[in-house]
Amino acid sequence: MLCPLEPAVRPAAEGPRGRRTPPSLADPDVARDPYPLYRTLRDGHPLRHDEPFGAWLLSRHADVRAALADPRLVAPPPGRTFTHLEQGTHAAHRALVSPGLQGRALAALRAGVERAAYVLARRLVRREEADLVEEFCRWLPSAAVVAALGLPHEETARVAAWSRTDLTHLGAVPAGVEAALRPHIARRRAHPGGDLLSVLCTARADGRPLPDEAVAGLVATLLGAGGEATGRALAAHLANLLDHPAQLALIRARPELTDAAWAESLRRDPAVHLVLRRALAPVPVGGGTVPAGAVVACLLGSAGRDAARFADPDRYDLFRADPGQLAFGAGRHRCLGVPFTRMIAGTGLTALLAALPGLAWAPGFRPAPEGLLTRAPAALLVRTR
Ligand code: HEM
Structure with missing residues (x-):
């Protein structure tokens, strides 16, 4: 299972000026290796609506952290676990x-x-x-x-x-x-x-x-x-x-x-690669605005590889001079x-x-x-x- 939102898979499309738009998170190739997509998103599409997946994607470390801390973004229904409580x-x-x-x-x-x-x-x-x-x-x-x-x-x-x-x-x-x-x-x-x-x-x-x-x-x-x-x-x-x-x-x-x-x-x-949120109001984030009612996917797996936050982020280095991670989420949850x-x-x-x-x-x-x-x-x- 890829996503609780039961996305339909669609092929990547040609974007404006012939630039390929990034594939969807729902694409089976992405599940095999999501890191190329994460890089594309961080580099050129920091806030992207992924229609097949059914969510707006946030991929940069700073944006993911800000979204997780934002009280206007709450866990989407259904569910009655810890994260659904406020x-x-x-x-x-x-x-x-x-x-x-x-x-x-x-x-x-x-x-x-x-x-x-x-x-x-x-x-x-x-x-x-x-x-x-x-x-x-x-x-x-x-x-x-x-x-x-x-x-x-x-x-x-x-x-x-x-x-x-x-x-x-x-x-x-x-x-x-x-x-x-x-x-x-x-x-x-x-x-x-x-x-x-x-x-x-x-x-x-x-x-x-x-x-x-x-x-x-x-x-x-x-x-x-x-x-x-x-x-x-x-x-x-x-x-x-x-x-x-x-x-x-x-x-x-x-x-x-x-x-x-x-x-x-x-x-x-990280073990948990994404957490979902639903916008209670329009939320400015990632250089755009998530509309009220929309679902947002905070890509923890991408945040950990953000070169704007971590030097040489794909390298495993236990002596890293810039440690830190969002693997456990951030903010009130x-x-x-x-x-x-x-x-x-x-x-x-x-x-x-x-x-x-x-x-x-x-x-x-x-x-x-x-x-x-x-x-x-x-x-x-x-x-x-
Ligand atoms: C390495 C293993 C684990 C990872 C990667 C992990 C990751 C996460 C993440 C990303 C969240 C935030 C979810 C969100 O914001 O929607 C979370 C919340 C939570 N985790 Fe873990 N977790 C791990 C192990 C555990 C363990 C061992 C426990 C307890 C036995 C635990 C209990 C919880 C609880 C209760 C919450 C909800 C907190 C809240 O909503 O206030 N987790 N975890």
Whole structure:
């Protein structure tokens, strides 16, 4: 699936004075490699209406950041996830969830995430070759978010399976997932603990507890974000490091570089390539004006490669002098999982490097990133010794 707006694909057309107009985001070739289109858009079409895709495209770093921070641009319907909330309820839900994903709560989770990373990495030790997507990236983030919520460890397999098919980062909450969460909610309402699910189950909004449906929605959002987006981001990160063995060797020698490497992967190859907004009013941006009611696609994948913001933007460089990225969005909806994902990626990489001293691509293997809304290699075939 390319886009929730179900675009029809059309070929690129001749523009004025024979200049070819850029292809649509809905073009299957663009999904295979969106970066040439991103460059064309940034260079000559900073605000472009992409009719087949059904949205106005913003591609420059400064414009994407401005759009994400603009209160006149809100998440388009349908949907009832976090990003669809605004103002009072949105602030209240952020205030509920964010303490469970940072500071002391995050520190308390570290040992469990390290253990999960260690077990997953050690399973690969006796193997000649392994697929890190199948055997590592799909599992570690699910295990981490299950632990953060205080769900039983045995739920990890179910959450990992949901992340493949049912749950996406900030996508809709399927009825089956909601039903499966209800017994856990009932248990936590009866016996609250110190975990994030208990916080949600005991929270009060306007003097009343959050209804089961609201708790299930929040939990499913966190499971989807934790599983799908983080798994894909981890896969893209490992691909970058395996493509740059000298930088990988440096991280082995100097583990304090781990976080910089993660940030650089998020800039160059973010897991979430675009977020959609709808204009509540005419919004001047990108040198033009988005009309009221229009849908805007903020191209995070393009923003990270903007030469006006990053020197030599296609290069992977963990010593980058101009770091920074919009991979987690910006403004009032900026991702709540930022420190959590850093911890997952850091512990994951540390465990893999400790367990697999000869970690490198399997002979002849090249990663093939796929997807446009979220993007990452579908497989990472490596030799382990
Ligand atoms: C590397 C992995 C991740 C990436 C790339 C990512 C990316 C994003 C992006 C781009 C947004 C902004 C969406 C928008 O503005 O419409 C967002 C929002 C959000 N993310 Fe993540 N995310 C990741 C992991 C997580 C994790 C692990 C969690 C929690 C367990 C999480 C929870 C959320 C929540 C709750 C929001 C909505 C915030 C709001 O609307 O106020 N994310 N994320």
